[in-house]
Amino acid sequence: MMTSRKNTFSLSLGISAIARVLILGLLAFVIFGPITNMLLWAVAEVWYYPHKLPLEWGFSFWERVFRPQGNAMESLITSVAIAVLTVIVSMAVAIPAGYALARGRLPWRNIILLLFLLPQAFPAVAVHMNIARIFYGLGLTGTVGGVVLVHALQGLVFAVWIATAAFSAVDPELESAARSVGASRVRAFFDITLPLALPGVLASAIFVFLISMDEFTGTYFVGAPDVVTVPMLLFTSSMEGNYQIASISSLILLVPSVLFMLVIEKFLKADVLAKVGT
């Protein structure tokens, strides 16, 4: 009696162990399968149905797109330039706004904070196509400036909310101490508050940079066909059936994103995170 119970017990343990391995294995396949498939395409020279693996391997597509005049190199330079400009524009408006929202006396402060969230609450395509129409009248479609403005709008909520949280996490006593020994308001801000809030502000800058690098919808309406960012190159080459170039541009976008995942916890400390959106 005892032994048979013990046997069923160990049997069920064995079954649950097998189930655990199977489920985790399936999950690993679901998560890494698509990524592996992309990596295969990135190094495939020749690959067609019904072959399960590429027929020829190599890096000739890499060579072609990373030549100084290659299309990946060109779109990467465009993307990085747009992302840097987007960060500059976003930070220029988000740092003062974040400081005022954290320290200032603002009527309807919570409503203002929510206002920044609004663009995220509406389906983006419907708004972006009208931005494109308005920009067309202003001569901004097909220009880097137009694309930067659309990207900055996308990143604004993160820029402002994280900057607000970063300034809220700085002890106001330090600033008043600086003021009491004679520092001007501006000096106290640049010498004390801003350096202390810098890790949080940097985190929001990285966030905005990545949003701009990955942005598709706004660029599709406002920038195309003149401004070719990496996502636009990915899209057009994938639609043309050039999976090698689409996969190489996917990799270009993937690497900074994954690196970001690994370092974000260093930048965004818990005391700042706890204040996001408050």
Place this chain on the structure above:
Amino acid sequence: MATDTQANGPNRIISMVLVAPSLLMIALLFLYPLGFSVVSAFAESGSWGLANFYKAYQFYSRDILFTIVIVLISTALVGLFAIAIGGYLTLGENPRAVAILRWLYRWPLFIPFIVSAQLMRTFLAKNGMMNNVLIELGLLDQLQSVSFLDWRGIVVTFVWKQTPFVALLVAGAMAALDRTTIEAARNLGASRLRILIEIIIPQIATTLMVGLILTYVVIMSVLSVPLMINAQSPTMLTVDMAFRINSYGDYGVANALGIISYLITGIVAWFYLRQGLDNGGSPK
């Protein structure tokens, strides 16, 4: 406390000046185009009316339904998988399996949507890795293999990309729960599934809802995924809007579809806010 923080802060006028540029940006780049879309949807040659909506319904009623079905199925699946992942991370008894799952599930979180779409374009294709592995394992015949790049592909891509985000929120909320009720229920012999459904989920329901509403809005917003996975009819409203503009320059019908997609999104926000009011307070 509040006065303490603000005693040395900028006064009212300086604060407003500091916030003004960012508010101006929202007004010019968001509120103005939003108003533009409403005006354009209701405008017909010289007067106001519903002609654009009638045309939108005539041409795209199938896609409106299709969009609602896709967004509901995807959001439901994201919720289900997020609870399963969060639940196992909280209640799992095998430390190694929990550690592997914790490392595994986050990967798609920071992968951009457009990259996810490209990954799935290769993975789910007729000659994609999914079919090939199933054939190698003997689970599928080569002749039976089909491409999944239709509505199923759209759902798979959205679920793949959004589940880690909601799972991260849900797992965080579950980790912050008071363990004593869970331990008490365990000692009374309740199964883990029952603890998950009856004790844990009710306590993290608000976090789950926030995650799912954000997911719902994201699915209504993202153009690249339906455009790259399946742009043929039936497809999602985002693709129809882009098509209406790029092929016909028809802003009237495109904006009517836009208003319809605001409504599909707005219904969810309304339910959420009402639920919050019924609970006797603002939603958290």
